[in-house]
Each structure stands twice: as C-alpha cells, then as structure tokens.
Amino acid sequence: MSKAAEIDIASVSKVYGATTAVHAISLKIPAGSYCCFLGPSGCGKTSTLRMIAGHESISSGDIRLGNTVVTDFPPAKRGTAMMFQSYALFPHLDLIDNVAFSLKMKGVGKDERRAKALEMLKLMQMEAYATRRPAQLSGGQQQRVALARALITDPEALLLDEPLSALDPFLKIRMRAELKKLQKTLGITFVHVTHSQEEAMALADMIVVMNDGKIEQAAAPRQVFERPATAFVARFMGDHNVLSGRVVSAEGGVITLKVPEGQTFSVRGKGRKVGEPVDIGIRTDRVRLEAPAEKTLGFHGVVSNIEYRGASVKITAIGAGSDDFTVIASDGDYFAKPVSIGDAVSLSWTLEDAVLLGRP
Numbered sequence: 106m107s108k109a110a111e112i113d114i115a116s117v118s119k120v121y122g123a124t125t126a127v128h129a130i131s132l133k134i135p136a137g138s139y140c141c142f143l144g145p146s147g148c149g150k151t152s153t154l155r156m157i158a159g160h161e162s163i164s165s166g167d168i169r170l171g172n173t174v175v176t177d178f179p180p181a182k183r184g185t186a187m188m189f190q191s192y193a194l195f196p197h198l199d200l201i202d203n204v205a206f207s208l209k210m211k212g213v214g215k216d217e218r219r220a221k222a223l224e225m226l227k228l229m230q231m232e233a234y235a236t237r238r239p240a241q242l243s244g245g246q247q248q249r250v251a252l253a254r255a256l257i258t259d260p261e262a263l264l265l266d267e268p269l270s271a272l273d274p275f276l277k278i279r280m281r282a283e284l285k286k287l288q289k290t291l292g293i294t295f296v297h298v299t300h301s302q303e304e305a306m307a308l309a310d311m312i313v314v315m316n317d318g319k320i321e322q323a324a325a326p327r328q329v330f331e332r333p334a335t336a337f338v339a340r341f342m343g344d345h346n347v348l349s350g351r352v353v354s355a356e357g358g359v360i361t362l363k364v365p366e367g368q369t370f371s372v373r374g375k376g377r378k379v380g381e382p383v384d385i386g387i388r389t390d391r392v393r394l395e396a397p398a399e400k401t402l403g404f405h406g407v408v409s410n411i412e413y414r415g416a417s418v419k420i421t422a423i424g425a426g427s428d429d430f431t432v433i434a435s436d437g438d439y440f441a442k443p444v445s446i447g448d449a450v451s452l453s454w455t456l457e458d459a460v461l462l463g464r465p
C-alpha cells in the first residue's frame with residue numbers, strides 16, 4: 106500500500122441554494138503529503154472535503170486524483186476513503202465485519218475480506234479486539250477501527266473530517282501522533298479537516314487556511330506561522346498582532362503606515378502606494394515591554410490583562426488602535442520585571458518582527 110495521488114482542485118465551487126459555501130477555489134495537494142484544511146466554523150472546509158470524497162456534488166470546477174478527473178465519479182470509484190467525525194461504525198457488527206464492510210459491498214468473498222480486515226486491524230494494533238462490538242471499545246480504539254475500515258480499500262488518499270474532535274485532550278494528542286505515523290508508514294495523501302490551529306501545525310506538511318469559502322493561504326506550517334498571507338490568517342493563527350492603517354511612505358523596500366490613532370510603524374515590503382490601506386502583523390513573542398530603543402518600533406499602551414501560562418506569560422495592552430495587543434513574554438523575562446493591569450507600558454519590536462499582510 107504505497108500508491109499516493111496528487112489531488113488537483115481546479116476552480117471548484119459549492120452552492121447550496123442561496124449559499125455559496127465554496128467560491129471557485131484552486132489548490133494542488135502533493136501526492137503523499139499530509140494536508141490540513143483549517144478555518145472557523147462555516148468556512149467551507151467540510152464541503153470541500155466532501156466534494157473530494159464524492160459525498161457532495163461539485164457545483165462547478167473539477168477535481169482530479171492522480172491522472173483521473175473524478176468530478177462525476179461516485180465515492181467508491183474515486184480511490185479515496187473517508188473517515189467521519191462520528192466514526193460511523195455499525196453497532197451490531199463485530200470489528201472484523203465492520204472493517205470488512207466495504208469489501209462485502211464490492212462482492213469480495215467472505216474468507217478473503219475477513220483476512221484483509223484482520224490485516225487492517227493488525228496495522229492499527231486492534232487484532233486482539235477483532236470479535237468485539239464498537240460499544241465495547243474506548244474512543245481511541247473506535248477511532249483505530251474507523252481508520253482500519255477506511256484503509257481496507259487501499260485508497261490513494263484518506264480524507265478525515267475532524268477525526269480527533271470526539272477524543273479527550275490527552276488522547277487527542279496521542280492519536281494525533283499515531284495519525285502522523287500512519288501517514289508516513291502508508292505514504293498516501295491525507296487530507297484532514299480541523300478547526301484547531303495546534304492540530305494543523307502539529308500534523309500538516311501543508312496547511313490550507315480557509316475563510317468564507319475561499320483559501321486565504323496554502324503553505325507549510327512554518328510559512329503560515331512566520332509569514333501569514335493576510336490579516337485573517339495572522340489573527341486566526343493567533344501568533345501575530347495586526348495593526349491597520351494607511352501607507353504614508355514606501356521607499357527603499359520599507360513601507361511606513363500611520364494608524365488612525367496617529368502612530369507610525371514600518372515594515373519591509375514593496376508594491377504599496379501612499380494612501381493605500383495596509384495591514385501589518387507583529388509576532389506576539391517578539392514584542393518587548395521596554396521603551397523603544399534605537400532601531401526598534403513601538404508605542405505606549407496600558408496593560409489590560411495578564412495570563413500566567415507556566416513557561417510564558419500573556420500580557421494584553423490597549424494602544425495604537427488595538428484593544429488586545431498581545432505580548433508573550435518568557436516567565437523569566439516577565440518575573441524579572443513584572444507589570445500589573447492598568448500600568449502604562451512601552452511596547453517595542455524590531456523591523457524584522459513585522460510582516461506586511463496582503464488583502465484578499
């Protein structure tokens with residue numbers, strides 16, 4: 106089992122009556138990669154996954170799996186398999202029959218399909234439970250069975266809809282590691298829908314951030330984290346502050362903007378004209394609670410909240426048009442010079458810690 110297919114989504118839309126859930130998105134998911142669709146509730150990620158699976162019709166555009174256009178194929182003919190959030194196991198069947206189910210539908214003989222099911226249960230380290238029913242399993246074990254059932258058809262791509270959401274936080278982290286290992290072992294393409302930034306960062310080779318039926322950014326986790334493409338991505342990933350204003354100068358590869366409150370800030374970048382609206386992102390973990398020294402940027406604010414997180418402390422401040430400008434300080438730095446709610450503080454950062462954000 107090592108065939109993997111590229112998934113090519115070409116200008117695909119999904120319209121439900123008056124709602125356009127997905128707006129002409131285009132994306133290539135490389136063969137053998139782990140791709141996570143990430144975004145807030147209702148952004149269109151499940152609709153996209155279901156269109157790849159064939160469980161939802163495609164309103165316009167095409168989907169190709171490997172060399173085959175699968176747009177009009179039924180799910181079983183696509184070379185994909187889907188694992189549902191609820192696992193959708195049959196309560197009255199034992200694990201072998203649950204896992205063997207799709208082979209039965211294909212008319213595979215009993216001995217052959219049971220042998221293959223046992224092989225899949227072994228892959229998921231569940232062979233000892235083969236004769237149990239789903240209700241006699243823990244959540245994590247049910248998930249392994251659901252995976253075995255999806256993989257029995259030898260898919261070129263495995264599609265996972267919020268696969269970890271039913272698990273408690275501890276098990277979630279363990280199963281997450283197992284999913285990653287499984288993907289590496291099988292070498293097939295995994296497409297995983299999640300609303301958890303942490304889950305996507307931990308698992309994905311490519312994160313696709315969606316908002317309002319469109320793709321805001323599709324890139325490696327580090328790129329999404331360090332170079333968010335838009336203000337939405339920067340805010341959604343939660344590791345950047347966003348400041349918005351208008352360009353007051355753009356020369357020598359440095360753009361300076363003025364926020365409505367009057368402060369000016371600079372960022373490296375090109376291609377913006379004076380007077381244009383602009384957003385910049387500033388890494389929360391790079392902001393210092395110190396008076397701006399030479400070559401740093403910043404503003405004066407008032408501390409509005411402090412959250413202790415163990416290894417770090419999250420401080421929020423009001424200023425420069427932001428109600429929640431966030432600073433993540435290491436516990437050492439914070440406790441060397443603690444602040445209190447209501448304190449006036451200086452917030453500063455360097456040019457390298459700011460990123461120019463695009464507008465969709």
Ligand SMILES: Nc1ncnc2c1ncn2[C@@H]1O[C@H](COP(=O)(O)OP(=O)(O)OP(=O)(O)O)[C@@H](O)[C@H]1O
Binds near residue numbers: 125126145148149
């Ligand atoms: N069968 C349907 N009929 C009508 N509208 C639908 C249908 N399915 C989804 N929608 C709408 O399409 C939009 C996108 O839904 P979708 O389920 O793809 O989003 P999502 O990002 O997966 O959200 P969630 O994380 O809540 O599952 C939403 O506005 C939703 O209400």
